[in-house]
Amino acid sequence: MAFExxxxxxxxxxxxxxxxxxxxxxxxxxxxxxxVTNLNKALEGKPEATHSIDDIVKNISKFPAPVRxxxxxxxxxxxxxEVMGHGKGGEPTGELAEAIKSAFGSFADFKTKxxxxxxxxxxxxxxxxxxxxDHKLVVSSTPNQDNPLMDIAEVKGTPILGMDVWEHAYxxxxxNKRPDYIAAFWNVVNWDAVAERFKKAQA
Ligand code: MN3
Numbered sequence: 028m029a030f031e032x033x034x035x036x037x038x039x040x041x042x043x044x045x046x047x048x049x050x051x052x053x054x055x056x057x058x059x060x061x062x063v064t065n066l067n068k069a070l071e072g073k074p075e076a077t078h079s080i081d082d083i084v085k086n087i088s089k090f091p092a093p094v095r096x097x098x099x100x101x102x103x104x105x106x107x108x109e110v111m112g113h114g115k116g117g118e119p120t121g122e123l124a125e126a127i128k129s130a131f132g133s134f135a136d137f138k139t140k141x142x143x144x145x146x147x148x149x150x151x152x153x154x155x156x157x158x159x160x161d162h163k164l165v166v167s168s169t170p171n172q173d174n175p176l177m178d179i180a181e182v183k184g185t186p187i188l189g190m191d192v193w194e195h196a197y198x199x200x201x202x203n204k205r206p207d208y209i210a211a212f213w214n215v216v217n218w219d220a221v222a223e224r225f226k227k228a229q230a
Contacts, residue, residue, distance in 0.1 A: 030066055032059055046111075068093075099173055106189050107189050110217055110224070112217035141166050157187060
């Protein structure tokens with residue numbers, strides 16, 4: 028069973044005006060599709076082709092670069108679409124809010140740290156909020172299509188929020204102004220979806 032492009036959980040214009048329709052169309056239909064297509068090509072005829080994307084990512088050091096790049100791309104974008112939504116934003120509540128406060132001091136301090144992780148990632152990559160092995164929340168960034176679930180990651184954990192800072196995620200609307208895109212990202216974060224991932228990561 029080959030990997031497939033998951034459908035967006037909302038319309039391509041659902042994140043307007045923060046993330047524009049054309050960016051969403053190209054990002055999902057072209058970029059994410061290419062990661063899926065190239066991952067399937069890289070795993071063709073190999074027994075690992077039947078493994079889950081989570082298992083592949085967790086053991087990424089055993090795979091060649093095309094699997095790392097495209098498997099990471101597939102995992103990362105699948106998460107990315109799910110942690111955003113129409114009319115979202117605001118602040119997390121409940122246990123996730125408490126965990127953020129305990130790890131970073133306040134929600135505002137967390138936002139600053141996460142935004143910095145995205146803004147200072149040189150070239151292409153991602154900013155992450157993850158649940159570490161110690162069950163504590165941690166902010167990190169990764170280059171290219173790496174992520175904290177990978178066994179080669181500098182800061183390891185189970186990602187519960189990811190922000191794509193590749194230029195293809197924002198260039199049409201924000202051009203070179205990555206910080207403006209990062210500021211707008213907070214308006215589309217689906218904290219219910221992040222809280223759900225937080226719960227699962229702790230189980
Ligand atoms: Mn992308």
